Structures are given as structure tokens and as C-alpha cells.
Amino acid sequence: MIEWRDEGPLIAVRKHGETSVIIEVFTAEHGRHAGVVRGGTSRKVSASLQPGTQIEITWKARLEDHLGSITVEPQRSRAAQVMQDRVALAGLNAVCAILSFSLPEREPHPALYARTVALLDLLGQGDVWPLAYLQWEMALLDELGFGLDLSACAVTGTNADLCFVSPRTGRAVSRENAGPWVDRLLPLSPALIGRDITDENILQGLKTTGHFFENHLAPSLGDRKFPASRARLLDALNRQP
Incomplete structure (x- = not known):
């Protein structure tokens, strides 16, 4: 029997049989990892299986490549941060869906993990969260091999008047x-380069990172559409006063 403990934000839940669920957790040391939670549909257990909740898990399986079972110990909920905030809720859903879609299974990404937990902890802080989210998207692209190089012009190597x-x-x-x-x-x-931080410029930056998600990252993962929750987040950001 193989067993280990780790923690991280819960990023996806789906029903499995009559009373169980399969969850995905972005863990600190084991990356995106899935497992079965027995009795996960019960009212008592399901209350702690909300996207974004920071949980400690114990994963057990007979062999390393098995799906395995997970027992959950909630560390902290982030529900209060998003309950009355449309942008925060959209942001939480987008972050969880993008991680579930993008990350290779069982591959550690410690730097991205730390940045993700910090980003989720900023939910509801509308003055700083949108920029932190843009920077998180850039970090995710870089982590997965699609990073932007905005340090100098691709043609001349100089860093003057970079516009495109x-x-x-x-x-x-x-x-x-x-x-x-x-x-x-x-x-x-x-x-994108940490200058002139306005809502308009953040949204413009997100359109650029979105191009690389849609046209580079997603095609590399096969015939799968990028999560629609990201578009809903951009819509929420556009609508905020």
C-alpha cells in the first residue's frame, strides 16, 4: 500500500457512483492529483468539498498508477471571500478550471503552487486581485512552456518603445x-510589464495572454476547448464599476 499526505486547493469535483466523488487537488508536492472520496456526496463531507477550499489530503492506493482513495481534512474555506462578490466568484471558478484543464497530472509545480495559493487568498480584494491574476496567467504560461518574452524587441534586441x-x-x-x-x-x-496599471490595461493584457491559452496551450493538449469560465471572468471584470 502506498500512502502520502499533502495539501492544496481543491480544483474540481465530479460524482463517482452513488455516494462517492472524484476530486482533483493542486497539491504542493504532488501536483494536480485526483482520487476518490468515499461518501463524498453526503451533506457533511460535501460541505468541505467546494472549489478553492484549502484541504489536507491523505492519498492511498495499492499501486502508484491507481486512481487511489483520498480522505480530506479541511484547512480553510474561501467561500466567504467570494460569496457576495461576482468578480471574486468568477475568478475562483476560472482559476480552478484553468488548473484542472492545463496542468499535467501528478507533476509538481512548487513555484506555481505558491503563487496560486497567494492568488486565491487575495480573492475579494478588488484593488489588487485583477493584476495578480494577470501575473498568475503569465506565470502559468511560462511554467507550461508558452511564456512571453517581453524583455526586448525580437527584431533588434533593444527594449525601447515595445508596443506589440x-x-x-x-x-x-x-x-x-x-x-x-x-x-x-x-x-x-x-x-504585462508592470507599468501604467489600469483596469483597461489589465483587460488588454488578459486578451493577449488569452491568445496563447486558446491558440498555443489548448491545441497542445488535444481536441479540448479552453474553459469557458475564463471568458465569464473577463466579462465580470468588464462589467465592474
Whole structure:
């Protein structure tokens, strides 16, 4: 019998049989990991199996490659942070869905894990959360091999007047060197490089990162559509006063 303990935010739950559920947890040391929670549909257990809840788990299986069973000990709920906040709720759903969609199973990502827990703990803090979320998306793309290189122009190597991003390579392009390709390039929002942080620039930055999710990351994972919860988050951010 193989057994280990770890913790992390719960990112997905689906029914399994009559009384059990399969959960996915983004754990600190074991990456995105799934397992069966026996009796997970009961009122007592299901109350602690809400997306975003920080849980400690004990995973057991006869062999390493088995699905395994999980027992859960809740550490802290994040429900209060999102209950009355439409943007926070949309953000929580988007983060969980994107992690479940994107992360390879059972592959540790300690730096991304730490950033994710910090991001989830900021839910409901509308003055800082949108920028933190944009930076999290950039970190996720980088972690999975689709990172943006915005440090210098892809054509000249200089860092002056960088205004665009190549939709193919993710590298920055200066205004002077955009040339006839300008209509095909993505905007380099100042928020992507930590400057001029406004709601408008954050949304523009999210449109650029969204291109790499939709056109680079998602195709690399097969014939799967990127989670619609991200589009709902952008809509919520657009609508906030």
C-alpha cells in the first residue's frame, strides 16, 4: 500500500457512483492529483468539498498508477471571500478550471503552487486581485512552456518603445519594427510589464495572454476547448464599476 499526505486547493469535483466523488487537488508536492472520496456526496463531507477550499489530503492506493482513495481534512474555506462578490466568484471558478484543464497530472509545480495559493487568498480584494491574476496567467504560461518574452524587441534586441507581441513566438516587438505585420501583432499592454496599471490595461493584457491559452496551450493538449469560465471572468471584470 502506498500512502502520502499533502495539501492544496481543491480544483474540481465530479460524482463517482452513488455516494462517492472524484476530486482533483493542486497539491504542493504532488501536483494536480485526483482520487476518490468515499461518501463524498453526503451533506457533511460535501460541505468541505467546494472549489478553492484549502484541504489536507491523505492519498492511498495499492499501486502508484491507481486512481487511489483520498480522505480530506479541511484547512480553510474561501467561500466567504467570494460569496457576495461576482468578480471574486468568477475568478475562483476560472482559476480552478484553468488548473484542472492545463496542468499535467501528478507533476509538481512548487513555484506555481505558491503563487496560486497567494492568488486565491487575495480573492475579494478588488484593488489588487485583477493584476495578480494577470501575473498568475503569465506565470502559468511560462511554467507550461508558452511564456512571453517581453524583455526586448525580437527584431533588434533593444527594449525601447515595445508596443506589440508576436502571436506566434510571444516575443515583444517595437513600434518601429512592426512594419507591414502591425495588423497581425497583439498589443503589448503596459500592465504585462508592470507599468501604467489600469483596469483597461489589465483587460488588454488578459486578451493577449488569452491568445496563447486558446491558440498555443489548448491545441497542445488535444481536441479540448479552453474553459469557458475564463471568458465569464473577463466579462465580470468588464462589467465592474
